[in-house]
Every structure is written in structure tokens, then in C-alpha cells.
Amino acid sequence: MKLRLENIGHAFLGRTVIEGMNLAFAAGEIVALVGPSGCGKTTLMQIAAGLVVPLRGRVHRAYRRHAIVFQEPRLLPWLTARDNIAYGLACAGTPRRHRREIAAARAREVGLEADDLGKFPAELSGGMRQRAAVARALAVAPDVVFLDEPFSAVDVGLRRMMQDHLAQAAAREGFCALFVTHDLGEAARIADRLVVLSARRRGIVDLRAVPGRPGARDERFVFDLVAAWSREEAFAELLDGAGRLQ
Amino acid sequence: MPASMRSEARAAAWLGRYLWSAWAGATGLLCLAAAWQAAHELYGDFVLPDPLTTLMTLADLATEPGLGAAVKETGLRALTGFLLAAGIGTAAGTIAGYSFAALRLMKPVVTFILGVPPISWIVLALIWFGASGGSAVATVIVAALPISFAGALEGVATRDRGLDAMARAFGAGPLRRFRDVTLPHLLSYLFAAWTTAIGTAWKVAVMAELLGNSGGIGGALAKARALFDIPQVMALTVLVVLCALGSDHLVLQPLREAAERWRTAGQPWGVKR
Numbered sequence: 001m002k003l004r005l006e007n008i009g010h011a012f013l014g015r016t017v018i019e020g021m022n023l024a025f026a027a028g029e030i031v032a033l034v035g036p037s038g039c040g041k042t043t044l045m046q047i048a049a050g051l052v053v054p055l056r057g058r059v060h061r062a063y064r065r066h067a068i069v070f071q072e073p074r075l076l077p078w079l080t081a082r083d084n085i086a087y088g089l090a091c092a093g094t095p096r097r098h099r100r101e102i103a104a105a106r107a108r109e110v111g112l113e114a115d116d117l118g119k120f121p122a123e124l125s126g127g128m129r130q131r132a133a134v135a136r137a138l139a140v141a142p143d144v145v146f147l148d149e150p151f152s153a154v155d156v157g158l159r160r161m162m163q164d165h166l167a168q169a170a171a172r173e174g175f176c177a178l179f180v181t182h183d184l185g186e187a188a189r190i191a192d193r194l195v196v197l198s199a200r201r202r203g204i205v206d207l208r209a210v211p212g213r214p215g216a217r218d219e220r221f222v223f224d225l226v227a228a229w230s231r232e233e234a235f236a237e238l239l240d241g242a243g244r245l246q
Numbered sequence: 247m248p249a250s251m252r253s254e255a256r257a258a259a260w261l262g263r264y265l266w267s268a269w270a271g272a273t274g275l276l277c278l279a280a281a282w283q284a285a286h287e288l289y290g291d292f293v294l295p296d297p298l299t300t301l302m303t304l305a306d307l308a309t310e311p312g313l314g315a316a317v318k319e320t321g322l323r324a325l326t327g328f329l330l331a332a333g334i335g336t337a338a339g340t341i342a343g344y345s346f347a348a349l350r351l352m353k354p355v356v357t358f359i360l361g362v363p364p365i366s367w368i369v370l371a372l373i374w375f376g377a378s379g380g381s382a383v384a385t386v387i388v389a390a391l392p393i394s395f396a397g398a399l400e401g402v403a404t405r406d407r408g409l410d411a412m413a414r415a416f417g418a419g420p421l422r423r424f425r426d427v428t429l430p431h432l433l434s435y436l437f438a439a440w441t442t443a444i445g446t447a448w449k450v451a452v453m454a455e456l457l458g459n460s461g462g463i464g465g466a467l468a469k470a471r472a473l474f475d476i477p478q479v480m481a482l483t484v485l486v487v488l489c490a491l492g493s494d495h496l497v498l499q500p501l502r503e504a505a506e507r508w509r510t511a512g513q514p515w516g517v518k519r
Contacts, residue, residue: 051411067416074412078430078508087426088416120511140416 002027002063002176003048003144009056010043017043019202023195025144030170030177030214032187035197036238041180042148048178049146063143069150073129075121081132082117088140106135110165127154134162138169145177151186163190167215182238184229188222190214196234206234264500295477304481320451320462321489323379327386328447332440335394340432343402352399359392368454382454389450390443397439401432437502441494448490
């Protein structure tokens, strides 16, 4: 197991968000963390990534390097796209020349042109910025990648392309990905495994494997799978908007 | 060497743009001069000499050996005061910006000090340091320090914590995070504060010299006032303004442009030039 969360519990200002959470992630698998807003999925990801120190429990890490793709691109506005993509490498102490080569290769993978590399984030479109953020995460050759609703603001076509790219990269490079999302279709497309969280019960409601190979499932299959899930009790809270207003 | 030629071409293009932007500034200043001329025609020579006479007086003054020395003296005082104030204020403000306790404690103090009129400081400095250059420098420090302190404090306090978390996630240490994440953001606050501070430095230095009769442009101004030489008063005023504008636009602004090329990249054309 690359990453193991043991009995994690956390609270913000006395309000408990997560309680007694146990999860383990193996190499090469993509785990989707789904749940309604406020169920603590982002908090759980931040705890796993070491950005938040949990009040209770322990995080066991058996890997060298991780990377994060946030909901927003979080590119440094004063660095060019190239230097932004190479930022993780710069932090790791990779020599300048070498990291420029890696950055260029990773940019190509996500469909950024050579011209775009010299531009500042302000000159790039929203989709290009998010692609640069993905390239930045994969550039460090991570063992674990954390993704916090990374494609919620990009258009449908680009979202599919990025999902497929991520699934292929995980299979090829063997990294484990923890994918936070509230989109069941996205989870059905690219996850090996699904972890369903609940806001009301403050914990895991359901754990299940998704049939088929991530990124290789066709549209019909994904559609039918989501339709089947939406009739199940485990997903009721996620799909029930009116119930949460009470 | 194509690489160096490209950088030279880029430098030339930048200089051209910078000089071109001066035209817009000149237009505003000429409008002001026109209003000045109109006021002169309304109120007469004694109350307000016209711009041309003022410039002629300034040109006459420039030929006298005393003026260069006076400008140098005042400039040295303003610059010493500014550098000390900017150095201490920026360092202290940056540290305070990282600590919530320091922020809460220092903010009212700075607001209080900013509220004290410079003239009170001048009187106090004259009592403490006597009518020498030292009191002018001290007054400049007291007047300019809170400005750069507040700028640095505000800059650090408003840093993007999301970017900070991103850098932390990629393993950046505190020093690297300060250099890569906080400093570029802080600089825009600092340059704004330093621009105000250097203008204040010139004004306050002249004021302190005038009241303490300790030479420099302020001393010349005191003499002109005693002689009721209004054109000379106007000429010296214009001179101080030119000095303050010069130190801002010839020193600070080019530095700012060089440090903030990323910011202009996303701006519309009309704001850029």
C-alpha cells in the first residue's frame, strides 16, 4: 500500500467533518472520492496530501513524491507557463536545462503548444491554465497524485481528453491517483474504485470497485452505470438536493 | 550573437514604450500649466507668476552655483531618510505581516503615527537634534517609515494562501515560498508605498530645512519668502516637484516595470502604454 489513512478524524472550530476514517491506496489505482458538498472530501484529500494536520489518526506514506492538482489552476502569475510546469521540479532541485525538457514534454502531452510555454498565465485561457496545472503535477513523476475536482470548470470535450490522459498516464507510469469529484459520470469513467462519503453520517457509506478498465469504458457503459447507481441507496444523499435544504 | 541582439531589441522596445508613455504624462502636465496661466491672468503677477516667468527664474537660478549645492544637500537628506525608512519599514512590515499578533498590535500604532502631521515631527526633531541636517533626515524617516511599513504589512497579509499551499504541496521550503510566492505579490504593494514615501521624503526634507533654516532648497525657499520674491518661490516649488517626480519616474518606476513584466502581459493596450 502506497498510502494508508488510519482512523482519521478532523473538525473545524468544533464542528466534526470526518470521523474514524480508514482508507488504503495501492500503486496504479485511481480512487474516486465522491460525496455531496460539505461531506469533507476536500478535507480528507488535504489530510492525505499533508496540507492539513488531522486532529486524530495517522497517515502512513510509503512513497517518495506526490503532486496535487487543485480545483483552480493555482499557477504563479509571475512565472511563464514553462516555469510553472517546471515548478515542482525546481522545488525538487532538478537542474534548469533538464526541467525545461521535462516541462516541454509534459506540456505536449496535455496539448499545450510550444508557443504557449513562454506566456504568462494571464495570457492563457482557463482550460489551458488547468492543463498546465495537470502538466505541473505529472512533471515531478509522482507516486501519488491528488486531484481536487480538477476538471469541474473546463468544457466537456477537454474534460474527457484530460480524464483519458490521466487514466492512461496512471496505467503507464504506475502512480496512484486520489480523485475528488461530485460528478458520478466522471467517477464512472476513470476510477478503479469508488469511495462514497456522506455529510450526514460523517464517514464512508459505500466502497466499491468499478467494472472495466479506467479510460477504456465506452459512453453507453458509463451512462448505464450512472443510471444504475442513481437508483441505489448509497448515492441517495449525493443526488438528493432537496433533502439537504431541510 | 542572435540571443544578445534579441535582448537588446527588447530593451530598446521597452525604452521606446517608456518614453512614449511620458507623452501622456506631458499632456496632463500641460493642461495643468494652462490652468495655471489662466489663474495668473485672473489674479495678476504678484499673487501667481505665470509658468513662463517661473521657468525663466528657474533657469536663472540654475546658473548660480548655490542651487546645485542646495539640491544636492536636500537630495542627500531626502535619500538618506528614504533609504533608512524604506529599509527598516519594509523589513519590519514584512515580519509583522506573517504574525497575526504583530499585525493586530502594529496596525493601530502605524495608523496613529501616520495621523501625526509631519510639521509636529519637524518641531520635535528641531528640539531634539537642533537646526542641522540631522533633524531633516530624522523627520523624513519618521514620516516615510510608517508608509513603507504599512505597505509591506498589507502586502504580506494579503498574500495568496492558495498559492502558498500549492508551493508547500510541491515541497517548497519557507524561504523558497517567500521568494516565489510572497515576494512578487509584495513588490506591487512595496512600489506603491515607496512611490508615496519618496515624494514625502522630498517634501518633508524641504519643510524641515525651511523651518530649521538649515540650508538646502528649504533654506533657499526661506530666503525667497523673506524677500517676497514670488517667482523664486514658484521656481523652487517647481524644482522640488521635479526632483520628487524624477526620483520616482527615473529610479522607482523602471525598477517596477522590470520586476512586474508579468502584470503588464495581461493588461489591455490603453493601460499598458
